[in-house]
Amino acid sequence: MGVLRYVAKRIGLYLAVLFIGLTITFMLPRLMPINPVDGYIGQLQSRANGTLTSEAIAEMRTNLEQLYGLNGNVFTQYVSYLKRVVVDFDFGPSFTYYPQPVSAMILNALPWTLGLLLTATFIAWVLGNMVGLVAGYFHKKRAASILEFLGILLYPIPYYILAITLLLLLAYIFPVFPLSPTFPVGQMTPEKLGMIFYNSLLPGITLVLAGFGWNILSMKALAVATTEEPYVTYARLKGASNWTRMMRYVFRNALLPQVTALALSLGMVFNGALLTEMIFSYPGIGLIMRTAATGGDYNVLYGAITLSIIAVATAGLVIDLIYPLLDPRIRHK
């Protein structure tokens, strides 16, 4: 059965990528000359003004090494690391927020980041493709160049400038949205959900605008090239309507590279999280990563990096599984 084999192959590849990614994350810090346990003990020692005895330090070292999976040789460390990460999804406790487990911190923040960024990326993709398609399909009409102009205007603006401008405009000068929004936690009620939605609108709009321009330009270029294809000309000579030609002939064919672009940008979603969450004080992975990076919180960084690896690899898997549905030439190989 071709389909099952295809899917099995892709999933096998996916697992292999994850495995290699996890191995590299395991190896890299161990190649560094700094030992985090030493650093941590040094910190504690200086806080205690050097009053810690050597026995206490030795005991603390064993405890810490056990806690962070640093005892034994590299191979036993590696096996226990894989077991912890893969089986238990456990990255140990956070340094900064000891003894809060990293996995709990990440799992708390994850829905926030994914909810905002996935939605915004997807909306930007859909809108950008629609506008780009119309701009590309009617590229000989003057009115269509206005649509393209929208893309040219939005695309080069750096995200932080766009975000800060919108924040100034819509939260400070015209206070439509709160300047420092609050995001309630705990049991969800309809009011809380409404508040979360309302407070997420401004970061969402900036993200959509930032992704919109690129999607317009990319889709426009693809659509222009596709309208010149012989099958589109032939469809016109058959008398097929503009709608049929635009949707079924141009869009269906120009869509394929755009799906790849969408999946890749979904995989890179955590990159966008950092700036957005800092500017809009949004409680997601980005904020956690920032705190971890400045505070030297290795375990949290581990967790976040692992999560990014999973996200990118999953995006790749999703492309591989969706593509054959859109392109019969791959399906029937």
Place this chain on the structure above:
Amino acid sequence: MIRLNDLKISYRIGGRTIDAVDGVTLTIPDGCIVGIAGESGSGKSTLMKAIYGDIQHPMYISRGSIDYDLSAADGRPVTTETIRQEWFKTISYVPQSSMNSLNPVIRIGKQFTDFPGTGSNKRRVLEKARTYLGKLGLPPGVMESYPHQLSGGMRQRVMIGLATFFQPGLIIADEPTTALDVVVQKEILMLLMELQEEMNNTILVVSHDMGVHYQVTHKMLIMYAGRVVEYGDTESVFADPQHAYTKMLIDSLPTIGDDSMRGVIASAAGAGGDRAFRVEPGLFEVKPNHFVARAAANAGVLA
């Protein structure tokens, strides 16, 4: 019957006007295959586009008219203005690039029914098309296939099937066999001839291949620099070409054992550069059903 009355077709490019077809007057009778030959840029494709009714900016008819002796489904005569509604109903088209003229991501069957010419009962059309394609020598699964699953010859058969399925009175085939190998080429041409005999409609075939013209067509139309230089029954044109350009085209057909044209380029063969064959508009009947144009008085001036 199609009548071209002093037809002049121009392109408006920038501030300039280029006359691609200039002063063509002729009558194409019903039920025959007409071959159109001439070098690239001689106006063949422009003339075909105009007859097909695919007139859009920057191309326009600057003088003259086309009379179609065809009537639409509601009985009204077809004109240049209304012919778009008749596409693939009373007039259809076989494209040159059969390899890329089908949408790669849509099944063949769907491409039989996604235009207004198919009418509203798609299911019945699909069913009949399935049987019809079978008759054209295509395997039964073709309607459910994607274009990349078919060979070039099969794709061109599909194109011909699509063009002939609705029994149009006129078919325009723009180099229908250019992209195919000679064996498939012959099959496709035979198929086209068979279908024409069955339906007794008119087919205009554009081709650079004089051998194809000789085998397939009833009438020949030779174009040069936007004008018709010779038009007549194929037999007569090949047996007794009147115009020097026609002679040259026919001589370009290799004859076994004849090396006289080897290494000779066209302008040298015509002896007088690329304007040597310019003619006046208007044709003169030299024999019954065999017309030729007179050489232009000032051959050096571009039309």
